[in-house]
Amino acid sequence: VKVLWNDRIVNEDEVRIGFEDRGYQFGDGIYEVIKIYNGNLFTATEHINRLYASADKIQIVIPYTKDVLHKMLYDLIETNEVNVGHIYLQITRGISPRQHNLPNPPVEPVLTAYTKEAARPLDQQKNGVNACFDNDIRWLRCDIKSLNLLGNILSKEKASSNGYYEAILHRDELITEGSSSNVYGIKDGVLYTHPVSNLILNGITRNVILSCCEEIGLPVVESAFTTTQALEMDEFIMSSTTTEVMPVVSIDGQTIGNGKPGQWTKKIQQVFESKISSLVSL
Template structure:
């Protein structure tokens, strides 16, 4: 996945080969910062407002001043795509840290925040979106403020690595056997046509795609209940899926050694996938469904 040549920074636009920070950079030394990953389809942002709003919420929560206003951020992110002539599927990674200063746990005074954002090609994950993925479960050992999209991701990284070593796509996290979310995704269970997911508390990241799923389930007429479900509930589930900006609405067909439902993506998940494609304005030529499936709703 190639990275485009121009980056947005707190100082404006630079070539990727020109960007550097001092070794005493608080994001590097303390994880003292926040980030966003924004999806792009055919050169257009998806859920850009939700991502920018969350960036500012996260920054406010840890007392970092964003070097641009929200209006300027929208303009700069649009210009980032224009400067890089982005016309395909991609993502923007945006990172904001407290800045560069001599190492000290206390916040430095009068320091300028460091910001950079770059564009990277990112084709859709067609095969797993069509056929589903396997996952494992892991205890959720993260801190209590997961709603902040913080750079402190070591527990997430360790859980994802455990999944990778076991040949799984994702690690589903739980606290006292209650599912919270994935290492890099939100998690949903479907039973009798009802969609369940963990409430939007401080213990989970309030995913931008998660926010959209709330609206899409309403549009499709599926009840959406924000209530934590247990690991034991997974064995009785009809369907399970995860969401993120890069995974979209991803069916889960196996958790540890447990087959979910029929072992194939279920009808509720597939209808949500189709609604997602429509919402993201993904052309039929790029759809994960055959053309015939686009002409009628998926039935159970």
């Protein structure tokens, strides 16, 4: 398989990563994961827009237009003939002698991207997954899709080493999002989720889910809820590019609703599925 290195599609072993790449030394960079269905990219424009927005927030100037980048990603999935899977793409600030200050004048950012063929987690989507709570110890710019993921990693490890699929993060009592997902509770026919702010990543899947809610007539309230309220929800969902619409059926061992994916969740999944299947191959 081939990979994208800056503006070239090359064999993986041709790629050389600089010793003093700021992504490598500081996590000074940003990334995206874009899902591939039917050999085509899902919500690519939204992901590319968020990538440029993240870059802007940390003063990285991406040296390609959005259209050129979009085309390079298409070329990569065509070259690798990926049918279902994803593209991982990252951009670091570039290579410069190690110092905290931004290089002045700026250096050329370093882009790397690769594809992965990967099956969808259909069993988990059908049966639901278990989650736990964890303190949200991350920084206050969670809106940036930064390569710095130590807080997320520590929470995910705490979850998975205890047999949980995801850690649901909270600041004081208020739930923000999952360690690598957005989260939602449904109570008495209303879907609640944390509003878009510096405390969460504005998930692309989150936006797709909110439009699914509109289509099925499920009212949405974008306001934070507490861990206690979470346990009293009728239904609970987490979402991300790779997990899609994932029912959460227990948190910290306490059953949510009747312990099975709920009716609203299933409806959202159906509408989500129709959006995926309307994607035609390249």
